[in-house]
Amino acid sequence: MFRKLVIPGSIVLASMAMLGSPATAAPPVxxxxxxxxxxxxxxxxxxxxxxxxxxxxxxxxxxxxxxxxxxxxxxxxxxxxxxxxxxxxxxxxxxxxxxxxxxxxxxxxxxxxxxxxxxxxxxxxxxxxxxxxxxxxxxxxxxxxxxxxxxxxxxxxxxxxxxxxxxxxxxxxxxxxxxxxxxxRNNLIVEIDVRFWKNGTAMDGYAATWTDTNGASNIKYSEWNPAVLAFHEAHFEAVEPGTHGIRVESQPGCTITSVLLPTGKVVKASRGWASVSVTVADHTEGDHTYWVDVTCA
Structure with missing residues (x-):
């Protein structure tokens, strides 16, 4: 039995045995x-x-x-x-x-x-x-x-x-x-960097979830690694123009109280989490970092 996967520019005929069958139960969110x-x-x-x-x-x-x-x-x-x-x-x-x-x-x-x-x-x-x-x-x-x-x-x-x-x-x-x-081969830096602060100290090993302009997601952790220019941030690199989502949740050692956005707006955490939007411009010249600062109690 074959299932047709229609892909721009080509048609791929793939065996169900090779690609697996469509999920019958509701998949995870x-x-x-x-x-x-x-x-x-x-x-x-x-x-x-x-x-x-x-x-x-x-x-x-x-x-x-x-x-x-x-x-x-x-x-x-x-x-x-x-x-x-x-x-x-x-x-x-x-x-x-x-x-x-x-x-x-x-x-x-x-x-x-x-x-x-x-x-x-x-x-x-x-x-x-x-x-x-x-x-x-x-x-x-x-x-x-x-x-x-x-x-x-x-x-x-x-x-x-x-x-x-x-x-x-x-x-x-x-x-x-x-x-x-x-x-x-393109050195222009456009990134969203999330930092976690507690009593004025930046903390490492804390998770932030990024949702891109398509609705797909990934998780990165704040880290100190100067070799890759990570200075207590969770890096989301090479982000495309448009509106992105950042979600942070309370984690051991960090009860989230608020999030400071690149625009200067402060969003209060609710029930231990906060979900915010970051709008990235179409940068054609000059590096740009969009800072998201999370305050922990």
């Missing part, structure tokens, strides 16, 4: 865990800016600087794609069946076996990697049409790919997808 781009060693790259398309690898797991009890991606088989920031232009050039990997119960990427003979190259794993899992090369994919040099990688459970879902991006449904933005 949001996947746990996070994804992030790295180099082949599985470690982060300064500001998510790479020298070549071949240098960009995908990593999974709870996320950079996550606490020990943070959740990773749920166990299962996943598919990925590379697009422009809007998700409208598919840049990955091989069949989606070649872009699959598995996650074990530790929440990290462990294998590209589901992709068979056309599987993507993998990088270092184990102690060489940021999260202990393997990294998966995103190449091959075309150049982005975005004038800021921005690319977006998507990851979704294979059985939740749905070419008929409203708002799907090449069969990837935003609300069931994790995303991360990156750049190639």
């Amino acid at each position: 949001q996947l746990s865990g996070a994804i992030f781009t790295t180099d082949a060693s599985g470690n982060p790259v300064n500001l998510n800016i790479y020298d070549s398309k071949e240098d960009v690898y995908l990593n999974g797991g709870p996320g950079i600087n996550a606490p020990d009890d943070a959740a990773g991606l749920p166990v299962g088989t996943y598919s990925f794609q590379v697009t422009d920031p809007s998700g409208q232009t598919l840049l990955s050039t091989d069949d989606v069946t070649c872009r699959q990997f598995t996650v074990d119960d530790s929440g990290v990427i462990t294998s590209v076996t589901p992709s068979g003979n056309c599987a993507h190259q993998t990088g270092a794993g184990g102690n060489a990697s940021e999260d202990g899992g393997i990294s998966v090369q995103l190449f091959p994919y075309n150049d982005t049409p975005n004038n800021g040099g921005v690319y977006k990688v998507w990851v979704s459970p294979t059985n939740l790919l749905d070419c008929d879902a409203p708002g799907n991006k090449n069969c990837f449904v935003p609300r069931y997808s994790k995303v991360d933005n990156f750049k190639v």
